[in-house]
Amino acid sequence: MTASTTKNKGKRLLFSLIACLFWLGVWELASLAVGKELLLPSPRRTAVRLYTLAGTSSFWISAGTSLLRIAVGFLSGVAAGTLFAVLTAASRFLDSLLSPLGTVVRATPVASFILLALVWIQASNVPSFISFLMVTPIVWSALKTAILNTDRQLLEAAKVYRLGRLKTVRAVFLPSVLPTYTASLLTSLGLAWKSGIAAEVLCHPRQSIGIELYESKIYLETADLFAWTATVVLLSVGMEALFALLLKRTLAKGERA
Amino acid sequence: MNGLKIENLGKAYAKKPVFAGLNAFFPTGTVCLFGPSGCGKTTLARILSGLEKPDAGTFSGISGPVVYLFQEPRLFPAFTALENVALLGRGNSLREKALGLLTRLGLSEEDCQKKPSALSGGMNQRVALARALLFAENGGGNTVLLDEPFKGLDPATKGLAVGCVKELLRGKITLVITHDGEDASLLSAEAVAFSSLLSPAI
Numbered sequence: 240m241t242a243s244t245t246k247n248k249g250k251r252l253l254f255s256l257i258a259c260l261f262w263l264g265v266w267e268l269a270s271l272a273v274g275k276e277l278l279l280p281s282p283r284r285t286a287v288r289l290y291t292l293a294g295t296s297s298f299w300i301s302a303g304t305s306l307l308r309i310a311v312g313f314l315s316g317v318a319a320g321t322l323f324a325v326l327t328a329a330s331r332f333l334d335s336l337l338s339p340l341g342t343v344v345r346a347t348p349v350a351s352f353i354l355l356a357l358v359w360i361q362a363s364n365v366p367s368f369i370s371f372l373m374v375t376p377i378v379w380s381a382l383k384t385a386i387l388n389t390d391r392q393l394l395e396a397a398k399v400y401r402l403g404r405l406k407t408v409r410a411v412f413l414p415s416v417l418p419t420y421t422a423s424l425l426t427s428l429g430l431a432w433k434s435g436i437a438a439e440v441l442c443h444p445r446q447s448i449g450i451e452l453y454e455s456k457i458y459l460e461t462a463d464l465f466a467w468t469a470t471v472v473l474l475s476v477g478m479e480a481l482f483a484l485l486l487k488r489t490l491a492k493g494e495r496a
Numbered sequence: 497m498n499g500l501k502i503e504n505l506g507k508a509y510a511k512k513p514v515f516a517g518l519n520a521f522f523p524t525g526t527v528c529l530f531g532p533s534g535c536g537k538t539t540l541a542r543i544l545s546g547l548e549k550p551d552a553g554t555f556s557g558i559s560g561p562v563v564y565l566f567q568e569p570r571l572f573p574a575f576t577a578l579e580n581v582a583l584l585g586r587g588n589s590l591r592e593k594a595l596g597l598l599t600r601l602g603l604s605e606e607d608c609q610k611k612p613s614a615l616s617g618g619m620n621q622r623v624a625l626a627r628a629l630l631f632a633e634n635g636g637g638n639t640v641l642l643d644e645p646f647k648g649l650d651p652a653t654k655g656l657a658v659g660c661v662k663e664l665l666r667g668k669i670t671l672v673i674t675h676d677g678e679d680a681s682l683l684s685a686e687a688v689a690f691s692s693l694l695s696p697a698i
Contacts, residue, residue: 395547396570400584400631401561410583414574 280462288466297446298470305366305448306474309435312370313428319371320378320427327379328386341376349373353438362442366449369438370431377430381423385416421486425479432475498557499523500544500639500669502693505553507539514539518553520693524638526661526670528680531690537673538567540690541641544671557669560637567643569624571612577623578608584631593634597626600660602653618648625657629664640670646679658682 263282270281280288292298323341327334352372356365389412397407439449448467455463499521506516515536531537542548544555545564571580581594598608601622612620625645632640645661646654661670662683672679680687 392566392568392570393572396566396572399545399547399562399564399566400627401635402583406583410572410575414572 277459277461280465284462285465285469288462289469292463292466292470301446301448301451302470302474304446305436305439305471306478308363308366308439308444308447309370309431310478312367312435313374313431315367316371316374316427316431317378317424320375320423321382323375323379324382324386328383334383341379344372345376345380349434349437350441353441356438357442363444365442366435366438366444366447370435373430373434374427377427378420378423381419382416385419386412389415417490421483421490424486425483428479428482429475432471432478436471498638498669500555500557500671502544502555503553505540505543505555506551507536507543507548508551515694516552518693520688522669522671524667524669526665526672526683526685528672528674528683528685528687529690530674530677530680530687533675535690537690538643541643541671541673544639545641558637558639560639561631561635563628563632563636563640563668565624565628565640565642565645567647569612569617569620571620571623571627573612576609576611577603577615577619580612580623581627581630584627585634590630590634594626594630597630597660598623600656601626602656618650618653621645621648622653622657625660629660632665632668638669640665640668641673642670643673644675645672646674646676654682 266282270276270279273279276284323337327337349369353365353369356368360368393411393415394407397411402410436449436452439447440453441449443450443453448471451467452464455461455467502518502520502522505518507514508516518536518540529537529540539548541564543550544558545562547564571577572583575583577598578591578594581598582591584590595605595608599605603619603622607615607619612623615623625642628640628642628645642661646657649657658679661672670685672683672685674680677687679685
């Protein structure tokens with residue numbers, strides 16, 4: 240790593256820290272202005288509640304179960320979206336056949352899907368299903384567009400030089416689609432969390448962040464509501480960072496191979 | 497006599513003819529085909545390489561995959577210069593051959609490890625030429641099409657490239673598409689005007 244890269248990284252970190260402190264300050268001031276913890280608890284009070292909750296085993300069980308549910312929904316959504324993208328980019332007939340499905344899923348309100356899913360499947364499986372439904376069309380649409388926008392000239396070169404399917408994928412398709420594909424994965428990961436937790440709030444599966452959020456609201460424990468929301472944000476951001484790191488490492492490994 | 501025979505070939509895009517009634521015979525050896533831009537030289541190369549279908553006519557005498565050096569380098573951007581050339585096959589011997597060819601064309605070993613985006617236009621042109629020449633030797637058939645192979649090369653590197661083409665494509669039917677009339681004499685090849693092919697059957 241060069242000295243200038245390290246310097247830039249340090250600068251970015253400093254800016255992030257300043258931004259974080261600035262918004263915490265805004266939150267603190269807003270809380271002081273409102274003057275009622277019931278309406279807007281302060282960051283300090285939220286942190287104390289989060290610390291207290293994190294000391295209980297039920298916190299970790301709820302957070303872990305929600306994490307697992309959303310990860311299952313996200314990963315199966317990525318797999319389905321990737322498969323649909325490859326199929327619909329390869330065949331016009333399949334594109335005509337399957338595209339309305341993607342359009343309907345994108346246009347339908349999440350709440351309608353949650354309530355319908357509650358009728359069809361077990362409440363504990365609804366969050367995974369909803370995350371899956373939200374992730375699939377995003378990955379599908381982004382990857383299909385990226386495949387179709389692949390440089391035709393390079394594809395011709397691959398054909399003329401008889402590269403074969405695997406080498407064509409490695410030499411032409413992967414470098415072309417990866418930036419869009421990874422961006423769609425990271426965007427859809429955030430959406431998987433949002434929709435998955437919304438499903439938990441509406442479906443009340445046992446041992447979940449959603450039920451904790453719902454009960455905090457029912458019992459007017461606003462600090463708990465904020466603490467659980469902070470948990471979701473931390474888990475979502477943490478999972479996104481971990482996923483981005485894994486992708487970066489895999490890509491670097493692929494480039495070296 | 498072995499060679500590439502083209503009979504009454506015709507091609508049109510959106511009902512606008514590029515050429516029609518093209519007849520030619522290219523024997524084993526090198527022929528330089530020249531003509532103004534847009535006359536259909538590249539379209540002919542695309543038809544012979546199998547990338548386009550003709551609207552009329554036939555051609556015969558091609559065996560095995562056609563080696564086609566495009567007008568643009570069309571290198572794979574995620575791979576180094578060496579990988580672009582060695583990608584055509586497997587094994588260390590091919591990699592060594594690729595490295596040998598690239599250095600012969602004037603690229604340093606350091607340049608060979610760079611990606612196309614880090615190389616100059618002339619260097620990329622030479623990498624693309626090396627890829628075509630190596631394919632001609634490993635896997636390519638009896639016909640080689642080089643569309644402006646020396647574009648953007650300075651006289652010194654052009655000399656290196658001409659030397660490689662003359663030596664490595666011996667025994668092939670080689671069609672060099674060019675704007676530069678000097679190329680035919682450099683390659684000791686016959687120069688044929690594209691317009692002269694658009695005549696009644698030979």
